[in-house]
Amino acid sequence: xxxxxxxxxxxxxxxxxxxxxxxxxxxxxxxxxxxxxxxxxxxxxxxxxxxxxxxxxxxxxxxxxxxxxxxxxxxxxxxxxxxxxxxxxxxxxxxxxxxxxxxxxxxxxxxxxxxxxxxxxxxxxxxxxxxxxxxxxxxxxxxxxxxxxxxxxxxxxxxxxxxxxxxxxxxxxxx
Amino acid sequence: xxxxxxxxxxxxxxxxxxxxxxxxxxxxxxxxxxxxxxxxxxxxxxxxxxxxxxxxxxxxxxxxxxxxxxxxxxxxxxxxxxxxxxxxxxxxxxxxxxxxxxxxxxxxxxxxxxxxxxxxxxxxxxxxxxxxxxxxxxxxxxxxxxxxxxxxxxxxxxxxxxxxxxxxxxxxxxxxxxxxxxxxxxxxxxxxxxxxxxxxxxxxxxxxxxxxxxxxxxxxxxxxxxxxxxxxxxxxxxxxxxxxxxxxxxxxxxxx
Numbered sequence: 001x002x003x004x005x006x007x008x009x010x011x012x013x014x015x016x017x018x019x020x021x022x023x024x025x026x027x028x029x030x031x032x033x034x035x036x037x038x039x040x041x042x043x044x045x046x047x048x049x050x051x052x053x054x055x056x057x058x059x060x061x062x063x064x065x066x067x068x069x070x071x072x073x074x075x076x077x078x079x080x081x082x083x084x085x086x087x088x089x090x091x092x093x094x095x096x097x098x099x100x101x102x103x104x105x106x107x108x109x110x111x112x113x114x115x116x117x118x119x120x121x122x123x124x125x126x127x128x129x130x131x132x133x134x135x136x137x138x139x140x141x142x143x144x145x146x147x148x149x150x151x152x153x154x155x156x157x158x159x160x161x162x163x164x165x166x167x168x169x170x171x172x173x174x175x
Numbered sequence: 176x177x178x179x180x181x182x183x184x185x186x187x188x189x190x191x192x193x194x195x196x197x198x199x200x201x202x203x204x205x206x207x208x209x210x211x212x213x214x215x216x217x218x219x220x221x222x223x224x225x226x227x228x229x230x231x232x233x234x235x236x237x238x239x240x241x242x243x244x245x246x247x248x249x250x251x252x253x254x255x256x257x258x259x260x261x262x263x264x265x266x267x268x269x270x271x272x273x274x275x276x277x278x279x280x281x282x283x284x285x286x287x288x289x290x291x292x293x294x295x296x297x298x299x300x301x302x303x304x305x306x307x308x309x310x311x312x313x314x315x316x317x318x319x320x321x322x323x324x325x326x327x328x329x330x331x332x333x334x335x336x337x338x339x340x341x342x343x344x345x346x347x348x349x350x351x352x353x354x355x356x357x358x359x360x361x362x363x364x365x366x367x368x369x370x371x372x373x374x375x376x377x378x379x380x381x382x383x384x385x386x387x388x389x390x391x392x393x394x395x396x397x398x399x400x401x402x403x404x405x406x407x408x409x410x411x412x413x414x415x416x417x418x419x420x421x422x423x424x425x426x427x428x429x430x431x
Contacts, residue, residue: 014215021211026201030194043205051214107200114193132187133194163186170189 017057021050024064027134031068034118034130035075045074065144068134072127072145110170117166125159128152226252227343230272232263232289233305234281242276245332251339260284264292267300274339275302277322279313287320294321301342305330312388314349318413319382324348381408 025046032042049070053060060066107115118129131141138156142149229251233239236258243253254270257263261284267275275293279286290302303324306313314325324342326335341348377398384394391409395402 018211018215021214022207025207025210026198026205027194029201029205030197043210047210047213050210054214107197111193111197111200114190115197118190129190133190135191160186163190167186167189 017054020063024067025050028067028071031130031134032071032075033115034133035072035127036079036119036123037075041075041078045071045078048074064134065136065140068131069144114167114170117163120166121159121162125155125162128155129159129163132156226250227274227339228252228254228270228272229339230255230257230263230266230270230275232257232260232275232281232286233278234258235278242335246336246339249332249336258282260286260289263289264296267293267297271297272300273343275300276335276339277302277304279304279306279317287316290317290322291320303335303338303342303348305335312385314413315382315385377408378412381405382412385409385412 028046028049029039029042032045033039037045046067049067052070053063053067057063118126121129128138128141131144132138136144138152139149141147142152145152227250229246231239231242231246231253233242233256239256239258243256246253251274254272255266257266259281263275263277263281263286264284275290277286277290281289286304290304293300294302301324302322303326304313304317304322305326305328306317307328317325324338324347326338338348377400380398381394384397389397391402391405395405398405400408
């Protein structure tokens with residue numbers, strides 16, 4: 001009688017991955033949303049990136065960076081085949097640009113406004129901001145994405161200036 | 176970290192503080208444990224030679240041993256044996272076989288119920304029922320629960336393998352003795368076609384009567400339709416069930 005032998009990861013890797021996933025998954029979702037992904041798409045991108053990383057967990061030195069690069073590559077692969085969905089800057093505005101599923105998340109008004117402002121930035125600036133919010137410096141971002149650090153700083157500067165304007169009055173407009 | 180990379184005490188701080196609050200809202204809105212389970216559940220059994228995988232569900236050990244041996248010798252990878260329905264459901268979750276050979280009369284959960292659960296959870300898994308009776312009741316119940324192939328006991332190994340292969344190719348192989356138990360479909364060109372809304376009601380009613388093992392003549396009498404119309408409807412019902420199963424196979428329901 002044959003019995004199945006399902007593949008299971010080594011206990012240590014499985015535990016390490018589970019702990020990391022529980023802690024980081026919400027951040028990954030927000031990262032994908034800030035890149036421009038709709039809520040469901042963000043979930044799929046984050047989940048797919050984690051699923052790909054899981055079998056090789058012990059070999060990945062910096063999972064946070066590795067998985068974020070995987071998410072952004074996945075996002076740009078998708079959008080390169082299709083026109084990017086232009087998301088409404090006002091998340092609550094009805095219409096094609098509204099991400100209804102995202103609206104179901106119980107964000108405070110301020111978070112909604114900030115989120116909308118970030119998603120209203122041009123794609124390159126949006127990405128630099130997404131990485132920056134997650135604690136990555138321009139040098140690190142440039143290395144991970146194989147970009148020129150000066151260009152990354154330039155885009156971060158522009159994004160900050162733009163957000164200072166659009167979020168005036170929320171306490172982030174000091175220079 | 177260079178001076179240029181030092182965190183800026185302005186808009187970025189506002190964004191990172193906001194991120195913490197947004198993160199808490201997201202953590203509340205997402206079922207992280209379900210996502211984790213989806214990734215860490217066991218992989219389908221690895222099939223290095225590309226052999227189709229089969230799970231045998233059979234409570235008679237002499238038959239399951241024979242099937243395991245014979246299928247293994249015939250180019251299939253037998254990934255497990257279950258002796259009752261609940262175990263079958265669990266083993267399919269673990270091994271994701273291409274095909275399940277399902278005995279119907281099992282201790283505990285029966286083969287129909289197990290088939291229904293398996294096809295709902297894993298629409299791409301093809302289920303071949305091994306039935307002891309050549310009755311259309313088994314066929315209707317089996318098709319309704321999601322099975323795609325039917326073999327009547329006793330069967331030859333060649334017959335079983337041909338059925339499994341046809342099921343794997345997307346067909347709906349039904350054993351000749353079961354088909355022979357059905358009256359031939361009518362050929363009348365002037366048969367009255369019921370209206371769509373009536374047809375739906377009639378279809379459900381005829382299915383119940385067929386499952387109760389009433390004859391075509393009895394069903395015709397009970398419904399007020401002709402024998403020829405009920406015969407055609409029976410064929411149509413089978414095709415509709417097959418179509419429904421095919422649609423479910425290509426459009427699996429979202430994960431719970």
